[in-house]
Every structure is written in structure tokens, then in C-alpha cells.
Amino acid sequence: MAIHVVLYQPEIPSNTANIARTCAATDTALHLIRPLGFSTDEKMIKQAGLDFWQSVNITYYDSLDDFFSKNHGEFYYIETFGETAHSSFDFSDVSKEHYFMFGKETTGLPKDLLRTHKDHFLRIPMNDHVRSLNLSNTAAILVYEALRQQGFPNLK
Numbered sequence: 001m002a003i004h005v006v007l008y009q010p011e012i013p014s015n016t017a018n019i020a021r022t023c024a025a026t027d028t029a030l031h032l033i034r035p036l037g038f039s040t041d042e043k044m045i046k047q048a049g050l051d052f053w054q055s056v057n058i059t060y061y062d063s064l065d066d067f068f069s070k071n072h073g074e075f076y077y078i079e080t081f082g083e084t085a086h087s088s089f090d091f092s093d094v095s096k097e098h099y100f101m102f103g104k105e106t107t108g109l110p111k112d113l114l115r116t117h118k119d120h121f122l123r124i125p126m127n128d129h130v131r132s133l134n135l136s137n138t139a140a141i142l143v144y145e146a147l148r149q150q151g152f153p154n155l156k
């Protein structure tokens with residue numbers, strides 16, 4: 001899988017459900033870093049009507065360190081305080097693993113990631129009428145930007 005969505009401690013179930021649907025529709029891997037603000041047990045998934053959940057390639061992690069120790073590739077941090085537009089990087093190489101990490105709804109990504117990865121922090125351009133975009137919209141924007149650059153492989 002060349003495209004990966006990584007959610008850092010997501011809190012709102014409907015956001016993760018929307019993102020999981022996007023991942024299911026685009027063969028994108030989903031990585032969830034705990035703690036999660038909701039349960040993902042079978043009963044909850046069934047009650048929420050998430051019939052696509054089983055077709056998403058989901059991996060769970062106990063911490064950021066756990067995530068980084070198990071994944072290798074190009075990491076991008078999608079955050080309002082990024083200084084580079086999200087479309088400025090080349091995601092077109094399908095032989096590479098592109099990881100897009102998104103922050104939690106209330107507080108975003110940990111600021112200390114900036115110290116070592118500042119040049120890979122990407123912002124989706126917007127004005128200052130709102131503090132941020134909805135998390136699930138931002139994931140869809142990044143996934144589809146990467147897919148557009150890759151020519152929408154295996155999608156119709």
C-alpha cells in the first residue's frame with residue numbers, strides 16, 4: 001500500500017468513521033495511535049453501521065514510538081501550523097510508502113514533532129475565519145491529492 005493515513009489519538013468517532021470510509025474506497029492503509037476516544041469493538045462497529053470497516057487495512061499502536069518503530073517511508077505531518085502547502089510535495093512514486101499523519105481534534109499533533117520534522121509539516125491553505133478544517137476533510141484532501149499525482153491507480 002503506497003498511501004497511509006495515520007491518526008494520532010483521534011477523539012471523535014464520526015471523523016474516524018469518515019476517514020475509514022475514504023480508506024476503504026481508495027485502498028489506503030489506516031493507522032490508529034492510541035488512546036482512541038471511542039471503542040472499535042465488533043458490537044460498536046455493527047451498531048454504527050460501518051459495514052466497510054472489515055475491508056479497511058487498520059493497524060493499532062500504543063504510542064507514537066510504537067508507530068515509528070514499525071513503519072518506514074516518507075512521513076508528512078498535516079497540521080495548521082505547517083508552513084508548506086499540502087500540494088507542494090511529490091507523492092507520485094507508487095513504489096514509496098507515503099504516510100500522512102493527522103492530529104487529534106482538540107489539540108492537533110504534538111508540537112515536539114516540529115523540532116525534527118519541520119520541513120515535512122504541511123498545511124492545507126485556508127483563511128483565518130476558522131481555526132482549522134474538519135479532520136476527516138483534511139484526510140480526504142491529502143489522500144486524493146496523492147492519488148491524483150499517482151493517476152488514481154486501480155480506481156475508476
Ligand SMILES: C[S@@+](CC[C@H](N)C(=O)[O-])C[C@H]1O[C@@H](n2cnc3c(N)ncnc32)[C@H](O)[C@@H]1O
Nearest residue numbers: 078079080102103105108109123124132133135
Ligand atoms: C480540528 S484540527 C485541530 C488542531 C489545531 N492545531 C488546533 O488546535 O487548532 C485536527 C487536525 O485536523 C488537521 N487540520 C485541520 N485543518 C488543517 C489545515 N488547514 N491544514 C492542515 N491540517 C489541518 C490537522 O491534522 C489537525 O491536527
